[in-house]
Amino acid sequence: MNVPARRGSRLGATTVRFTFDGREYRGQAGDTAASALLANGVRLFGRSIKYRRPRGLFAAGPEEPCALLSVGAAGDVIPNVPAPQLALRDGLVCWSQNRWPTLALDLAALLQAGAGLLGAGFYYKTFMWPSWRSYEPMIRNLAGLGRAPRACELPPVSTEHLCCDVLVAGAGPAGLAAGLAAARAGARVVLCEREPVCGGELDFEGGTIGALAAADWVRTTLAELAARGARVLTDTAVVGGSGGLVIAHAEPGGVAGANAIYRIRPREFVIATGAVERPIAFADNDRPGVMLLGAAERFLARYGAHAGRELVLFANHDRAYAAAARLRAGGMRVRAIIDCRTEAEFGASGTAVSLRDQFRRDGTECLPGHALLAAEGGRGVRAAVIAPLAAADARRTIACDTILVSGGWTPLLHASLHEGGAPRYAPELGAFVAGAEPDWRRSAGAANGALELNNALADGWAAGARAARRAGASGDAGVAPAGRGDDAPRLVPFCRSPARRVDERRQFVDLQNDVTVADLRSALTEGFQDIEHVKRYTTLGVGTEQGRTSGVLGAAIVAELRGVTPAAVGTSRLRQPYQPVTMRSLAGDRVGAALRPARRTPLHDWHLAHGGVLEPMGLWLRPRYYRASGADAHAAAIAEALRVRTTGGILDGSTLGKIEVAGADAAAFLDRMYLTRASTIRTGRSRYMVNLREDGMVLDDGLVLRLAPERYLATTGSGHATHVLSHFEHYRDTEWSGRAITLTDVTEAWAVIVVAGPQSRAGLGQVLGAGWQQALARIAHMEFVAGDFAGAGLTVLRASFSGELAFELHCRPSLAVPLWQALVDVGLPPYGLEALDILRVEKGYLVGSELNGETTPMDLHLGLASLGNACVGHELLDRPAFHEPARRCLIGIRASDGCAKFLAGAQLVTADAQTRPCGYVTSSVYSPTLGEWIGLALVARRTAIEGTVLTACDPLRGGNTTVRLVPPVHVDPDGLRMRA
């Protein structure tokens, strides 16, 4: 459709093509989807959530409750984008929501016929038999705002942390004044404005500030702010925060694309977020063509889009007349101005009086003491039904295609309330303003109830200057500029037109959630008196609307119905975020591979280059197996484990946690940290040690090496270094404060290569050379020697976690790759974690799942508890509960038939099926040495008797397997191979 070029403060000349519900339209650069569709004559934007009533544009900002669009190709859409927020771009594809099959012909609109039966709470009362579940799928299909995308890849979102002296939310006149005052005083200022342009409504309300036209003042103020180093973030809304942290969300264009999240920690916070226009409830006030008065002004001034041709205005304040004059000047015909104030309330002086006289002279009906009772029409307004308030039966209609309504302004308190502020009712506004606020935060301007330009400027200026002073800026802010704009509104609170009870079902309070005056009355009748209860019963102010247009209106109507003041009703809690934020924005950088860090060993690249299949183990990336070893993980692991048992292999053990404990009191300290004494370890030797939590449960296990009389290296499980170190530091800093003990995490300082297998000593000697061979021959189990290799330090420890003759090489990371390659070259190929698990389970060593935080040293047969070392946690090992027959302990397990498979996690039950499981399988592997599946299990002591037959139940994966209990050590129980 060709439309003539429009002129508006935000419009460019370029033509932009877009589609809405599959039909192509044209707009102009700078348009929003709302303004462009409005200019194209579109009035129907969507359907309501519950009754599927036709809905049009109602507002011109994020407060828009009805015109929510889905943006993108079908199935890959971003739902619930307010049309006034959606910037037009060439090729934009957007869709209406909540309709089937089409917006014009929505079959679910038949629900309107039963609207009388679908009042608030009907879900809870109606769908009870046979069960809620029977109805849930159908209701969920009908309900909800839009549809969640099935596969929607959104662009990256940038995150920025900002610190400033003064944060100002909102860059209308009050916000700009606050920012300027603070910047002139020398404060570091950040200013967030949710619109793409600063200045608030000055662009269409006009006026003068100081000696300048309002628009020029905005320009010069922004220039001065930039010169003073202030940061002005447009398209950026303060959406939430707590505890002094303020979250701002930038979404240029109103839809995910170049989004940013700002995490701002200001010293002082000025909330100048303005106010949003409040509607008045009347029958069928949701028809397409009923719009907020200020919205019509915005669409006209910014986008040259007419809300309609024939207007009827319905308001309760003076500003309606100035607005009507601007709309008329823009080319729309004002048929009538319905003012619910009496002539006495209207007054006899002021700009509104002269404007009204002018309108009357021009043939516009100006009707004080009247109310607009109803809108007539279906998918668009055809007429307004009006009547004098003093004689509501004296109805008549005025033909029109648009009804513009304004019931005053609701200060936007979201930023204050998100931080825990308590609102205060201001009768002169018929709305709530921020109550007592903490010193660091203050509302200003319209957000503080200062609706007149001069008052807003003064209030903002004072707030900015105060904030700067409190933040420590000592400069002189100067005085606020004087402003002249629209007169004070002189508002008389009015929330709804008179209506019969039956018509209250069509007086909409919350257009997004189809909440009517009848619903509010129903909630009160049901006993829900508190506004929070009313909200939950009726859904008033939930969803993306969050009470912006409905909150104060609803509170006022509840007050009227209850016969109390709105102050006695209060407002419901406003939830974060202020406007919808995509989950992608909240996730920020943490998606995909960046979800969590991956730690790499010095051998990482080698593993990748040689077919290592890496998988995350905690934060570490470790080789699970090597492709060269077999066709799949199972085959490769078996081959690698067999190779270690028959010849030898090497394992990257660099992930092993390592903590250096040094100082004159190091030995005594470690005696308290471990179940066995570290002080009795001789220098040059190591010991397998276990440390406990305070409650006696095993925290971790590992080797402790005595490097020197006052220096130890404590090793921990992979990925356990941090919490073991934290455990140590806690005791060092509390119980052992002031003692000569230092703790240093040296995990990455030492790469570790495990060389295991019968040929490990020979292969190692070949690589290390003659100088080391004597030491290798001499070194006993659990001993270590330190020396040089290739000009760098190397420690060789003889210790085994495979049951084979084995050595650990501790070297600097720079030496790891050449040493590893040399070992491979002499016939010691690498093996991965799958093979390591096989070797460990065969030997009865703890694999990991046995250290689950619920096992004691006695449960694991570690045989160390009886040594009597008074370490942390030792005292509680004597708890009777730890020795009860039902307590589970470690035992070996094999399939009774010698060939069946069972998996870790299977529950173990006795033949008596009435009993609860007596244990579960903690680890299971196929043993190539034994040729059968073997495992470890935690089983109740009374049942953990070798030879006992149990059933391993694993219904989800493999059914039941009959197993028998055996000693945990399946291979080489005497340790002959290890000590060879």
Add this chain to the structure above:
Amino acid sequence: MSAVAADALAGVRLERGAAVRTLEFVAFAFPPDGALRAAWPVEPGAVSLGPDDRPTLLHFAPARWLLPDPDEALTALVAAAVDAGAGTLVDVSGKWQAMQLTGPGAARVLASAVDLDAVLAGRGCAALVLFDCPLVLARVTGGFALWVRASYACDFTAAVERHRPSG
């Protein structure tokens, strides 16, 4: 990414330093005794610079100092402190991957993860977690010097790359 943000990130350069001998000195008590106090950057976050403006001694955590590539004089100074029973010296070569982040957008890249002004307010260095990677951060001429835990170095590099305009 918005044009403004892209400009701010332009010209960011991340360079890895060579593997050098690195020590950590840990004092038994904090604040350290008088003898140590005279020669040491004792204030939390204090940094001593070498003649080439390179950080040589960083007080990055309570009673814990990092000595990247220490010269003989510094090594002797620390050894004397150890001999005096003030603390212990640990050779942590390989634990930290030294990096330099420079360019006009360097601060903006790091601000993606942390409030730099708050973290480095009144101090020369700080131990912190950036992009989930533990590291020591110090201001230097033209940008920042970082010592990233070596196992996290690749991830940290990738995170910086993600925050470049092309990322």
